[in-house]
Amino acid sequence: MTDATAPPPSAPGPFHVRGALKEAGLAAFVMLGLSLALIGARIDDVSGGLAVRWRPFDVLAAVVVAFLGRLGLAFLRAGRPAPVALASGLSCAALAPLLAVSATGGGAADWARTALPFSGFAVNVLVLVVVVVLALRAGLAWRFGARAGARARAGAPGAETMDRLASVARRAAVHAVPVLLLAAVLFPFLPFADRRILDIAILVVTYVMLGWGLNIVVGLAGLLDLGYVAFYAVGAYAYALLATEMGLGFWLCLPFAGVMAALAGVLLGFPVLRLRGDYLAIVTLGFGEMIRIVLLNWYEVTNGPDGISGIPKPTFFGLPFVRSPPEGTESFHTFFGLAYAPIDRIVFLYYVILAMALITNQFTLRIRKLPVGRAWEALREDETASRSLGINPRNTKLTAFGIGAMFAGFAGSFFATRQGFISPESFVFIESAVILAIVVLGGMGSQVGVVLAAVLLIGLPEIFRDLQEFRMLAFGATMVLIMTWRPRGLLAHREPTIRLSGKGAVRR
Amino acid sequence: MTTAPDTTEPARPFSPPQRPLLDVEHLTMRFGGLVAVDDVSFAAAPGDITAIIGPNGAGKTTVFNCLTGFYRPSVGRLALRGNGREYLLERMECHDIARAGMARTFQSIRLFPRMSAFENLVVAQHNKLMRASGYTVFGLLGTRSYAEAEAGAVELARYWLEKIGLVDRADDDAGNLAYGQQRRLEIARAMCTEPLLLCLDEPAAGLNPRESAELEELLLFVRERHDVGILLIEHDMSVVMKISDRIVVLDHGRKIADGTPAAVRGAPAVIRAYLGEADGADTDTHTRADTRRDAGMGA
Amino acid sequence: MLGTFEYFVDQAINGITLGAIYGLIAIGYTLVYGIVGMINFAHGEIFMIGAFVSIIAFLTLGFLGLTWVPLALLLVLVATMLLTAVYGWALERFAYRPLRRSPRLAALITAIGMSIFLQNYVQLLQGARNKPLQQVIGGGFEIMREGDYVVTLSYLQIFILLLTVVLMAVFTLVIGRTALGREQRACEQDRDMASLLGVNVDRTISLTFVMGAVLASVAGLVFLLNYGVIDFYIGFLAGIKAFTAAVLGGIGSVPGAMLGGLLIGLIEALWSGYFTVEYKDVAAFSILVLVLIFRPTGLLGTPDVEKV
The missing domain is CATH 3.40.50.300 (P-loop containing nucleotide triphosphate hydrolases)
Known part of the structure; x- marks a missing residue:
């Protein structure tokens, strides 16, 4: 099973059919265990209780697919791609049309559905994807011989491609960053940027900002924070309450929301930041849950699960985005003499969050090169050595925690103003996990990596929103696949904060 | 006794x-x-x-x-x-x-392995630079006084890099240096705390x-x-x-x-x-x- | 009534039952943490899968007409242990093994990813609605009475406690006395050295996950019997509580996990009984934070002396 036992890539090598069959049988057996209960039986509600609907053919299909798949893999690893390519190619040819027909409707569809291995449409799609991948790999190995086969064996095809890409991206960064920036600024005016796309873009940029904020805590200071969403919530509620109770505007409340979140960060961090690694992780997770529970139950202030609605929208220097401003006041379009367009407000929101995110980025890039930023990284690398150099670990960690929380607070108040409504439901653990995943998948400490990961994790699933129920399934699977493929993240690279020689060196 | x-x-x-x-x-x-x-x-x-x-x-x-x-x-x-x-x-x-x-080195070397040798020496001057950066405020504003302090820190780091013969490797990760170089770098880092x-x-x-x-x-x-x-x-x-x-x-x-x-x-x-x-x-x-x-x- | 001893006993019994569930799950966390040093975030989902396998097994037996409770319980127990163990094995084999030499955060993110995946996998296959099961073990006997207030110890609670105690005893023996346990402890200390000395590290780690999954599946069964209703989301909260229990007891320590589970269960039940149900989780987490401030490695964890 391990790669070490695989024959050298140059020759097809000896191939033990019996061994391969044994492995395949084992895989089939495991699949039987996995599928017997959860796939083979579906619990249905019937009048007066539950009933089980049996799906033995799904189990059978799963077992057969596992057997053949494992066998195919064994053939591939032994450098014999030809039969695999043929078999998987044929299955593709059979499956794809069946799937297409089954999606249509009518008598033919019914017939196609019976012929397909699984009863669920999505499972069939999944099987097709697996078969296609297998066919491609086998086909490549067959066509290009050993080298492609060796790469397939290494288990990470394209890993080095990504490394190359990362280094190219690094070198190109000087040119790429302005281009990306320009693209981000011009985005609302691109032809395809309709309201839906813009909404997705706003969401993505919000997560980019959160990722950049958390990157200070996790990427730079090395503090594993699983409750980051708590500070996002504090910012959101701080703004929502100030706005609805005291009638203050967004821009006035924004700094205050940030300060509140930072304060929460410092207060929560103070007693626990000396805890190491995973202990800190569980405590921060606990804090995240605690804040959510308080929001949920403190009716007098937070209105409990019903949340706060009617949160005012931000204004453009005092000009609201409304069709008909109250008598004697002006709104954005009347002031500039434009026709009223509802999308103006969305575009404005997009620019607000873009500006906030870019400020976060600038701040991070800058503070990284200051003593406090270097101390964060030193603490991440070796706390003991840092202390021996006179770095106060608690204060230094607290600044990281507080500053990270502050940016979450800013992002939170933006979230509140954009939604107009907030409730504790928006601040669940999974949000913290998603933000952390963006930071880690992007490559710890990499600012561009965060953007890439946010687009992948937030943008793509939003675009495929129609596949609602599979969205989170695919989300989880994507996290696992990216991590196994590139454990250090997509663009893991650390640039020194200061150089003695070469480009960007200090002047003598 | x-x-x-x-x-x-x-x-x-x-x-x-x-x-x-x-x-x-x-x-x-x-x-x-x-x-x-x-x-x-x-x-x-x-x-x-x-x-x-x-x-x-x-x-x-x-x-x-x-x-x-x-x-x-x-x-x-x-x-x-x-x-x-x-x-x-x-x-x-x-x-x-x-x-x-009081500065010290460790029996098992404790450098900051994923920071460059040069950065290791600059980090060691943390307290001096923190004060100069006005606890980050002046640093963020980019005032002249901080720039001067940083230049001073760079000079001290360069001085020690020259002393331990690591100027060529200054921008390499400390973790990638040879064992003997790491030992010397750790001493230089301790000396950078003055x-x-x-x-x-x-x-x-x-x-x-x-x-x-x-x-x-x-x-x-x-x-x-x-x-x-x-x-x-x-x-x-x-x-x-x-x-x-x-x-x-x-x-x-x-x-x-x-x-x-x-x-x-x-x-x-x-x-x-x-x-x-x-x-x-x-x-x-x-x-x-x-x-x-x-x-x-x-x- | 709130002030009576009987009320306290009643709440304590509830707390111990809950603590048994947390303890069973917590052992899985602590074993895996000890051997591979990662928080297996998907462990809560294994517990949830155990509960689902149990309910399917019960319904199947009902469908087959098997109604003699002791035999049904035994069959369900065996089925859920076996089938859930496969999930534990597969989880390690396909999600975690490729990352064994990677940064710890990568493993954590993978675990969170697997947790999300498994939750949605079960939701897709079994639907999002609650799955109620009618009472399997009914009845009990009265142990105290204060006026109208009767404290009963149900047969179900006795069954749960017995099952938990037996399982914990068996697993303590396995870890303490068998070759497998010795190999596990060797891998905990130094995986490379253990491998050089002929310990099959892959197999040992796999078996650790299987053990954790078996215990979690029993917790799932117990949860189903005790509360009578499950859904695809129960793994999350139970998992977090159990992990809290493991940390509270001192992660890496099996007796610590049991103690932590018991404590968290008791805190929750007593807090709900005397104060407010809504804030029981806050109470549990606060206790955790307090304990960690004074004992940074948990109640029974070995204090890590800084080696410099």
Whole structure:
């Protein structure tokens, strides 16, 4: 099973059919265990209780697919791609049309559905994807011989491609960053940027900002924070309450929301930041849950699960985005003499969050090169050595925690103003996990990596929103696949904060 | 109790003109029932290299950890003097001790492996730069005063990189340097904190003879050109005997000898400690000579 | 009534039952943490899968007409242990093994990813609605009475406690006395050295995950019997509580996990009984934070002395 036992890539090598069959049988057996209960039986509600609907053919299909798949893999690893390519190619040819027909409707569809291995449409799609991948790999190995086969064996095809890409991206960064920036600024005016796309873009940029904020805590200071969403919530509620109770505007409340979140960060961090690694992780997770529970139950202030609605929208220097401003006041379009367009407000929101995110980025890039930023990284690398150099670990960690929380607070108040409504439901653990995943998948400490990961994790699933129920399934699977493929993240690279020689060196 | 009666008096009388840089009085460290350091007293003079030697488990590193604040001593008074002040180390936090002017290296090298060698040296100047950056505020604003302070820090780092011969590798990750280079870099990093007292925990461990010689040179240079005392734990007796001004010998947590290299070399208690508790004073000449050779104490 | 001893006993019994569930799950966390040093975030989902396998097994037996409770319980227990163990094995084999030499955060993110995946996998296959099961073990006997207030110890609670105690005893023996346990402890200390000395590290780690999954599946069964209703989301909260229990007891320590589970269960039940149900989780987490401030490695964890 391990790669070490695989024959050298140059020759097809000896191939033990019996061994391969044994492995395949084992895989089939495991699949039987996995599928017997959860796939083979579906619990249905019937009048007066539950009933089980049996799906033995799904189990059978799963077992057969596992057997053949494992066998195919064994053939591939032994450098014999030809039969695999043929078999998987044929299955593709059979499956794809069946799937297409089954999606249509009518008598033919019914017939196609019976012929397909699984009863669920999505499972069939999944099987097709697996078969296609297998066919491609086998086909490549067959066509290009050993080298492609060796790469397939290494288990990470394209890993080095990504490394190359990362280094190219690094070198190109000087040119790429302005281009990306320009693209981000011009985005609302691109032809395809309709309201839906813009909404997705706003969401993505919000997560980019959160990722950049958390990157200070996790990427730079090395503090594993699983409750980051708590500070996002504090910012959101701080703004929502100030706005609805005291009638203050967004821009006035924004700094205050940030300060509140930072304060929460410092207060929560103070007693626990000396805890190491995973202990800190569980405590921060606990804090995240605690804040959510308080929001949920403190009716007098937070209105409990019903949340706060009617949160005012931000204004453009005092000009609201409304069709008909109250008598004697002006709104954005009347002031500039434009026709009223509802999308103006969305575009404005997009620019607000873009500006906030870019400020976060600038701040991070800058503070990284200051003593406090270097101390964060030193603490991440070796706390003991840092202390021996006179770095106060608690204060230094607290600044990281507080500053990270502050940016979450800013992002939170933006979230509140954009939604107009907030409730504790928006601040669940999974949000913290998603933000952390963006930071880690992007490559710890990499600012561009965060953007890439946010687009992948937030943008793509939003675009495929129609596949609602599979969205989170695919989300989880994507996290696992990216991590196994590139454990250090997509663009893991650390640039020194200061150089003695070469480009960007200090002047003598 | 503190000093075994048979310790030979130091040949060069130890009476520095000013009060000693470091005073250790009655230092005792207990871990549960185990007494790792038992009532040890010694002093280190400014500009001297003071070595602490002793067999494995003698409590040398524990003394260091008490001095640098990683352990809180059970009993004892540890005073560091300099800049016209006296610091009572036993009451201070680790990072405050470092600020007071105590720098150290570690037995197992503790660099910041994923930061460049150059960055390692700049991080060491943290407190100076923090003040200059107005605790980050001026730094974020990019004021001139901070830029000047940073330039100064860069110069100091460059100076030490030149000293340890790592200018070419300055921008490489510290974790990718060769072992001997890492040892030197760690010493340079400690020196970048501009300390009063530099504590080195087995700096020659794992070095080949050439690297060992380079290290000796570096230490002598530090003593010569920088106003700093050096406290040294070392197993390599050839290094210790060559460069130390004064040697403190520990065994089973107690001080058994204290004096110049020449004095310590001949002390029977020291020889006994290195030989083991064989027959005490009856040790025959042959064995004694072997011991000296093994311990690198031979002439 | 709130002030009576009987009320306290009643709440304590509830707390101990809950604590048994947390303890069973917590052992899985602690074993895996000890051997591979990662927080197996998907462990809560294994517990949830155990509960689902149990309910399917019960319904199947009902469908087959098997109604004699002791036999049904035994069959369900065996089925859920076996089938859930496969999930534990597969989780390690396909999600974690490829990352064994990677940064710890990568493993954590993978675990969170697997947790999300498994939750949605079960939701897709079994639907999002609650799955109620009618009472399997009914009845009990009265142990105290204060006026109208009767404290009963149900047969179900007795069954749960017995099952938990037996399982914990068996697993303590396995870890303490068998070759497998010795190999596990060897891998905990130094995986490379253990491998050099002929310990099959892959197999040992796999078996650790299987053990954790078996215990979690029993917790799932117990949860189903005790509360009578499950959904695809129960793994999350139970997992977090159990992890809290493991940390509270000192992660890496099996007795610590049991103690932590018991404590968290008791805190929750007593807090709900005397104060407010809503804030029971806050109480549990607060206790955790307090304990960690004073004992940074948990109640029974070995304090890590800083080696410099």
